[in-house]
Amino acid sequence: MDAALGEEVRLVEAARRGDGRAFASLVAPHLERAFRVAARATGSPALAEDVVQEALVVLHRDLHRYQPGTSLRAFLLGITLRAAVTWRRSERRRTARELATHLDDPFASPDQAVEARELAAQLQVALDALPERRRQAALLRFDGGLDHADIAAALGTTEQAARQLVYEATKALRAALGPPTEMSHVH
Amino acid sequence: MSTDRDIETAFELSTPRAGPAVERLGRFAAALGSSRSAAAGIVNLDAEVAAWFEATAVCASSATLARLESGASLPAGIGAPRRLVRWPWALGAGASALLIAVWLTVPASAPTPAVASAERVDPQVAAPLLAVAADGVRSNAAAWMPFGALVAYDDVLNPGALPGDEGGPTGEAGATGADGLADSEELLGSEELLGSEETSVAAAIGLALLHGEEIDTNPTLALP
Numbered sequence: 001m002d003a004a005l006g007e008e009v010r011l012v013e014a015a016r017r018g019d020g021r022a023f024a025s026l027v028a029p030h031l032e033r034a035f036r037v038a039a040r041a042t043g044s045p046a047l048a049e050d051v052v053q054e055a056l057v058v059l060h061r062d063l064h065r066y067q068p069g070t071s072l073r074a075f076l077l078g079i080t081l082r083a084a085v086t087w088r089r090s091e092r093r094r095t096a097r098e099l100a101t102h103l104d105d106p107f108a109s110p111d112q113a114v115e116a117r118e119l120a121a122q123l124q125v126a127l128d129a130l131p132e133r134r135r136q137a138a139l140l141r142f143d144g145g146l147d148h149a150d151i152a153a154a155l156g157t158t159e160q161a162a163r164q165l166v167y168e169a170t171k172a173l174r175a176a177l178g179p180p181t182e183m184s185h186v187h
Numbered sequence: 188m189s190t191d192r193d194i195e196t197a198f199e200l201s202t203p204r205a206g207p208a209v210e211r212l213g214r215f216a217a218a219l220g221s222s223r224s225a226a227a228g229i230v231n232l233d234a235e236v237a238a239w240f241e242a243t244a245v246c247a248s249s250a251t252l253a254r255l256e257s258g259a260s261l262p263a264g265i266g267a268p269r270r271l272v273r274w275p276w277a278l279g280a281g282a283s284a285l286l287i288a289v290w291l292t293v294p295a296s297a298p299t300p301a302v303a304s305a306e307r308v309d310p311q312v313a314a315p316l317l318a319v320a321a322d323g324v325r326s327n328a329a330a331w332m333p334f335g336a337l338v339a340y341d342d343v344l345n346p347g348a349l350p351g352d353e354g355g356p357t358g359e360a361g362a363t364g365a366d367g368l369a370d371s372e373e374l375l376g377s378e379e380l381l382g383s384e385e386t387s388v389a390a391a392i393g394l395a396l397l398h399g400e401e402i403d404t405n406p407t408l409a410l411p
Contacts, residue, residue, distance in 0.1 A: 023216055024213055024214075024217035027216045028213055031209045035205040036203075040198075048208065049208045056212070056216050116200055123197055141191075142191075142194060142195055142198035143198055143202070170194050174193065177194070
């Protein structure tokens with residue numbers, strides 16, 4: 001057992017015993033990716049935090065199912081995607097006022113904000129047009145930073161199928177967004 | 188993956204800033220991982236939901252909740268306004284309790300409602316209180332200040348207690364019984380009332396019912 005795996009095993013065991021710091025240490029490296037996936041999956045940075053909270057609750061409950069040495073990120077992001085789907089379904093209940101009150105500007109700088117927001121909207125439209133599995137594969141690949149094996153684990157499919165899903169999604173997104181030169185001005 | 192670089196770039200450039208949210212999520216994880224027993228003592232909820240409550244509270248307004256527990260008045264500006272934290276859907280059909288944790292708006296000078304320590308919500312009590320709360324919100328929503336509160340309703344201990352509740356979590360958005368907003372909607376009589384303040388008031392009343400010393404239906408205690 002290498003040192004990293006040994007440390008993960010220790011943290012998982014401690015978290016299962018109710019050690020909050022251990023649980024936080026386990027998930028900390030993956031929270032930003034989970035947030036990105038949730039934000040894109042829901043189309044709302046405001047909702048993303050709640051989705052990830054929910055995913056953490058499920059992860060904590062199901063930690064006994066996690067096998068150390070496999071990908072905790074894939075495990076968490078798979079849960080996050082499923083939680084996001086549920087939240088999207090129930091989103092009609094939320095009033096626009098609730099969202100408007102609490103949204104920070106989600107982008108890094110004012111200079112980037114307008115163009116980034118436009119690009120985000122364009123990308124969101126393109127993603128929403130994808131079949132669900134391709135969309136999820138794209139989120140896991142580009143927001144989640146997973147490789148094909150981990151995408152397969154998160155989606156419960158084979159690595160080859162995951163590779164194909166990412167390929168098809170990428171092709172469709174590229175067609176929707178246009179050639180790279182049209183996006184480079186956002187820099 | 189070099190052929191994907193243009194799409195990677197598009198994702199990177201359009202990624203929302205996650206920093207503060209990630210920090211809060213880290214605190215949430217720490218609280219979630221360690222807080223079950225303590226939380227369960229607060230409202231006698233299912234352990235998972237209790238953990239959710241406490242972790243959310245820690246993220247959002249532990250000071251406020253402590254004040255609520257002690258029955259103290261609330262100073263202005265506690266915590267930051269935050270949207271409704273809605274049902275923990277992911278707890279699924281196995282979850283034995285229903286919970287709403289919310290950010291609630293009340294006047295800074297208002298006393299915390301003094302209400303009952305009952306562990307179960309009595310619909311005969313809850314319905315008129317919620318109606319009163321809705322009236323109060325309609326008349327003076329803008330004057331309210333943020334703080335956190337919680338309503339919890341144990342669907343296993345007390346199935347069917349609220350109008351519209353059919354006795355068990357279904358895990359499906361919008362279904363009566365699984366959805367506290369559906370319950371509140373029934374109690375408040377109109378979906379259009381279910382803005383953040385209205386739902387929050389419903390939550391506050393629920394919290395009061397769960398935590399207070401006595402039930403006081405005088406609306407001036409809870410509302411401006």
